[in-house]
Structures are given as C-alpha cells and as structure tokens.
Amino acid sequence: MLGTRMLRQVMGQMLGSPACGCWTAAPPLRFLGTSPRQIPADVNFHSASFSGTDQPRVLITGGLGQLGVGLANFLRKRFGKDNVILSDIRKPPDHIFHSGPFIYSDILDYKNLREIVVNNRITWLFHYSALLSAVGEANVSLARAVNITGLHNILDVAAEHSLRLFVPSTIGAFGPTSPRNPTPDLCVQRPRTIYGVSKVHAELMGEYYHYRYGLDFRCLRYPGIISADSQPGGGTTDYAVQIFHDALKNGKFECNLKPSTRLPMMYIDDCLRATLEVMEAPAESLSMRTYNVNAMSFTPEDLAQEVLKHIPEFQITYNVDSVRQAIADSWPMNFDDSNARKDWGWKHEFDLPELVTTMLNFHGSDTRVAHAN
Numbered sequence: 001m002l003g004t005r006m007l008r009q010v011m012g013q014m015l016g017s018p019a020c021g022c023w024t025a026a027p028p029l030r031f032l033g034t035s036p037r038q039i040p041a042d043v044n045f046h047s048a049s050f051s052g053t054d055q056p057r058v059l060i061t062g063g064l065g066q067l068g069v070g071l072a073n074f075l076r077k078r079f080g081k082d083n084v085i086l087s088d089i090r091k092p093p094d095h096i097f098h099s100g101p102f103i104y105s106d107i108l109d110y111k112n113l114r115e116i117v118v119n120n121r122i123t124w125l126f127h128y129s130a131l132l133s134a135v136g137e138a139n140v141s142l143a144r145a146v147n148i149t150g151l152h153n154i155l156d157v158a159a160e161h162s163l164r165l166f167v168p169s170t171i172g173a174f175g176p177t178s179p180r181n182p183t184p185d186l187c188v189q190r191p192r193t194i195y196g197v198s199k200v201h202a203e204l205m206g207e208y209y210h211y212r213y214g215l216d217f218r219c220l221r222y223p224g225i226i227s228a229d230s231q232p233g234g235g236t237t238d239y240a241v242q243i244f245h246d247a248l249k250n251g252k253f254e255c256n257l258k259p260s261t262r263l264p265m266m267y268i269d270d271c272l273r274a275t276l277e278v279m280e281a282p283a284e285s286l287s288m289r290t291y292n293v294n295a296m297s298f299t300p301e302d303l304a305q306e307v308l309k310h311i312p313e314f315q316i317t318y319n320v321d322s323v324r325q326a327i328a329d330s331w332p333m334n335f336d337d338s339n340a341r342k343d344w345g346w347k348h349e350f351d352l353p354e355l356v357t358t359m360l361n362f363h364g365s366d367t368r369v370a371h372a373n
C-alpha cells in the first residue's frame, strides 16, 4: 500500500495534477530515486544558461578522436581559445596540449564531469566520446558503458546545469529494416550494432529530456566523416579516410568493403560547420531535435576512380571484412537531409571531386615534407 501511495505521489510530481491533465517541466534529477545522484527535492538548480551577449563556455568530451580536435580549433576561432576546453581520457600529444585548454574527463565519472562544468562555468557541451561501430562490436560491454551509461551522465549534468547539449548521432542509427535509399529523418530504426542501438537511445533520451525538462538538446546524424588531420578510430566508413594515407604513401590501398558498397559521407569542414550552425540556430527554427545531415554518397569504386584522376598509378584491391561489410549493408545508402536544409538552412560545400582534391593536397604536402626530411 505504502509503495503504491509513494508511486502515485511520484507520478503526480512527474505528470502534474491529474485534474488539469498538464505536463509540468520539473528539474530532472529531483525524482530520479534510483539514480546514484540523489538530489534533494528542494535543491536550487543552477542557472548558468548562455545569454545572447556572452560567448559560450564550451566543453568537448572525447575530444582526442577523429573529430574533436578539428571541432576545438573551429570553435576557438569563433569563441576564443580559452572558451573552448578539449577533454579526453587519453594523454594529448604536445601540439594539442599547447594549442588551448585541455583537461582529463572520464564521462563515466559523474563527479568529475560536474566539477569540470562548475569550475569552468561551462554553458555548451559537445559530447563526442563514443566507441564507434566496428570497435563497439569487438567490445560490447565497454561500448555499452561508454555510449549508454556515459550518455546518462552527460544528460544529467547538462540538465542540472542548464547546458546547451550537442550529441552526434550517425547513419549507424538505422538498420536493415529502415528505408536505405533514401533514409528520411523519421522511419523504422532497428540497428544491429551496439553502436547504433546506443545512438538511437541517445536520440530518444535527449529528446525526452528536452520535452520533459526543457533541456536544450541538439543532435545531428552524421554520415561517415572524412578528415585529413586525424587517424581513423574504428568505424565502418574509415576506409574512406585510410585510402588517402595509403594512396600517397604506397600508391595502393586494400579496401575492407566491397567495391559497390554505397554509404553517405561528408568532409570534416562541412561537418563542423553543420554542428555549429545547428547549435546557433534559433530554437524556434528547429521543428525537430535530431536531424539527418548529408553531403554526398559514394562507393569504394567511385572513390578509387576519383583518386585515379590525381594518381594514375593508384591501385585498389579488396579484402572484405565480414563484420564491417554486414554493418555497411545495413546502413543508409543515401541520406535525406531535406528537413535540415529547410529548417536551419543546411547546405554542404564539398562533393566528391572537392573532397578528393582537398584530402590529397593535405596529405600530399605532408608526404612531400616527410620525403624531403
């Protein structure tokens, strides 16, 4: 009986008075009775929200991966070096450590996260920590911890401190029963990887926190991202990064996907610009909180043809990795990002020819420097 009464009380707090049938937005942690972070109901929640005139104070988690350093450089140009803190659990190389603020942050440690947010007066959080698709399948329990438990910590700290929160999702949030050509924003999402499952969970939890507690959650489903200045991090689309390193170094590349595997892709500059644009978009322009964004779609065969235009002696061979191939075969081939284009004016700049020229120029200058030394 007591249990039922308590449950009714809690549900009453959550859902507002049954008489008015209204849905009250309450601070999130007050009633998370089973949370390790039990916060008294009368606690004063911080109001560190970003006012239009200030620069945001930014934290990037998982910042030493493929995308985080580029994001930090990009945001520092906009908001100032000291307003953007890069964090990770790995030790940064010297040039990154000296390029701007860096701190240790383990997203599985809630107290550590909260300390960082409070001490640095963080107002915007870009949550990049994750295990990607292929490494996730090789270590499901770690992927579950980092991608799901870690996300819960991020959502709670963001809600508790009124942060604007960006979480990237992925083409991997779709599965074999989703429409693949093209894949719209709203359709069946039944991914078959722990990575995909964790990203669908992130989309749904972020949207739930938004509608339930007013968390300013923003999410883009990235395609495979191709960046010149970082090493691939265990993803299925990584062949499209590695090919440039190998083409210039050895004149040949062994691809782990079949020649006809079509996947949506984007150059890093477009990805970073999309990320900032959605974060800066006025709330009223966002008809959704999770958007597909896209630039191009190609197969390994298409990419090799384009590389051949620059390096006529280039050779590609295929040695298919069955795990990665099964993942790729369940993902979108083309991504419908018309809602992003309509709502907040998304427009990509790099198609396949510009992508290949840019990547080869970048690595080519590196390779030439290395050969000269």
Ligand SMILES: NC(=O)c1ccc[n+]([C@@H]2O[C@H](COP(=O)([O-])OP(=O)(O)OC[C@H]3O[C@@H](n4cnc5c(N)ncnc54)[C@H](O)[C@@H]3O)[C@@H](O)[C@H]2O)c1
Binding pocket: 061, 062, 063, 064, 065, 066, 067, 068, 088, 089, 090, 105, 106, 107, 108, 127, 128, 129, 130, 131, 132, 146, 150, 168, 169, 170, 171, 221, 222, 223, 224, 225, 226, 232, 233, 234, 235, 237
């Ligand atoms: N790279 C892509 O093509 C792509 C495409 C779609 C979505 N995304 C998403 O963008 C984000 C960044 O991707 P990426 O390619 O840079 O990934 P990455 O694998 O290269 O980097 C992830 C980082 O997370 C860190 N990390 C792992 N466990 C952690 C923990 N407990 N606490 C803090 N950090 C931890 C790792 O040290 C690593 O530096 C991810 O969320 C990913 O899902 C990436």
Ligand SMILES: C[C@@H](O)[C@H](N)C(=O)O
Binding pocket: 132, 133, 134, 169, 170, 171, 172, 195, 222, 223, 224, 225, 234, 235, 236, 237, 238
């Ligand atoms: C697409 C994406 O999320 C990542 N690059 C992966 O392949 O896992």
